[in-house]
Amino acid sequence: DIQMTQSPSSLSASVGDRVTITCRASQSIAGYLNWYQQKPGKAPNILIYAASSLESGVPSRFSGSGSGTDFTLTISSLQPEDSATYYCQQSYNVPRTFGQGTKVEIK
Amino acid sequence: QVQLVQSGAEVKKPGASVKVSCKASGYTFSDYDIHWVRQAPGQGLEWMGWIYPVSGGTNFAQKFQGRVTMTRDTSITTAYMELSRLTSDDTAVYYCAREGLAFDSWGQGTLVSVSS
Numbered sequence: 001d002i003q004m005t006q007s008p009s010s011l012s013a014s015v016g017d018r019v020t021i022t023c024r025a026s027q028s029i030a031g032y033l034n035w036y037q038q039k040p041g042k043a044p045n046i047l048i049y050a051a052s053s054l055e056s057g058v059p060s061r062f063s064g065s066g067s068g069t070d071f072t073l074t075i076s077s078l079q080p081e082d083s084a085t086y087y088c089q090q091s092y093n094v095p096r097t098f099g100q101g102t103k104v105e106i107k
Numbered sequence: 108q109v110q111l112v113q114s115g116a117e118v119k120k121p122g123a124s125v126k127v128s129c130k131a132s133g134y135t136f137s138d139y140d141i142h143w144v145r146q147a148p149g150q151g152l153e154w155m156g157w158i159y160p161v162s163g164g165t166n167f168a169q170k171f172q173g174r175v176t177m178t179r180d181t182s183i184t185t186a187y188m189e190l191s192r193l194t195s196d197d198t199a200v201y202y203c204a205r206e207g208l209a210f211d212s213w214g215q216g217t218l219v220s221v222s223s
Contacts, residue, residue, distance in 0.1 A: 034209035036152075043202055043216055044152065049209035087152055091209060095168045096142065096154040 002026050002090050006099035014107045019075040021102045023088035028068045032092035035064055035073045037084045038101075044087060048073065080106055109133040111203050111214035118220045124191040127217045129203035136184040137161045140206045143177065143188045145199040146216075153199075157206070158186055193221045 003026035013019050023033065031051040036044035046055045048064035051071060061076045075082055083106050088099040114128040129141060142157040156167035158177040165177045176189040186203060201217045204210035 036210070038152075043213035044210070045213070046209050046211050049211070053208070055209075055211070089152075089210070091206070094157075094166050096157075098152040098154065101151045 001095055002029060002092065002097050004088055004090055004097050004099040006086075006088055006102050008102060009100065010103040010105070012105045012107050013078050015078055015080060017078045019078050019082075019104060021073045021086055021088075021104075023066075023071045023073070023099050025069045025071075025090055025092075029090045029092035031067050032090055033064070033066065033071045034089045034091060035062075036087045036089065037082075038087065039084045047086075075104075078104075078106065082106075109205065109212045111205060111212055113201075113203060113214040113217045116218040116220070118222065119193050121194055121221055121223055123193050123221075124189060125193060125219050126187055126189040127201050127203075127219070129186045129188070129214050131184045131186070131205070134205075136179075136181060141177075141179070141186040142204045142206050142210060143175075144202045144204060144210070146202070147196075147199040150199075155188070155201075160186070190219075193219075195221050197221050 005024045033051045035048040038044040047058050047062050052064045063074045065072050085101045085103045087101050110132045112130045117125050137160045140157050143155040145153050158165050160179050179186045198221045203214040205212040
């Protein structure tokens, strides 16, 4: 199974800050990496697919980059509504696997 | 619009089975695989397996092999996930999700509580 490791596990930042979350795969997954946002009590919501493609309707302050084993989710200017937990997930093979999540809090 | 609507919350005794449904609408059901993901209280997301609606073929995480069944009824565009021999560790919210290039649409989740 491909292990997905996110860092940090949590962070606290101010409105307007640039926030970066990293995700590392235990083996190369090419560009088969997706990012989700989950708010308490809600289902996850897709933000970025195929490492860097922005899902329709997602604000442009979200961006993704990377390939192979190392990936990044960036929020260019943190907004209050971005308080959530973020998960990376590989769709390279089965079993599909998720990172452990990064909880983003607003200072 | 694409919608996945799941069945309601369940309370089960240890050793029992639970069957969760996922009704799809707003797209051609046979065009997308349906995956099941669960989330224990305060924990992360755990992939359980998927079903290919065209053939009914399935693929499960090794952890759930022998204990999970995934089926579908194409006539009513509904997928099902049944988990047997429940223990308290199976207490979680269970989600179905459609996979296009990613899990691009999710059900609202079904809470399954296992308690004696």
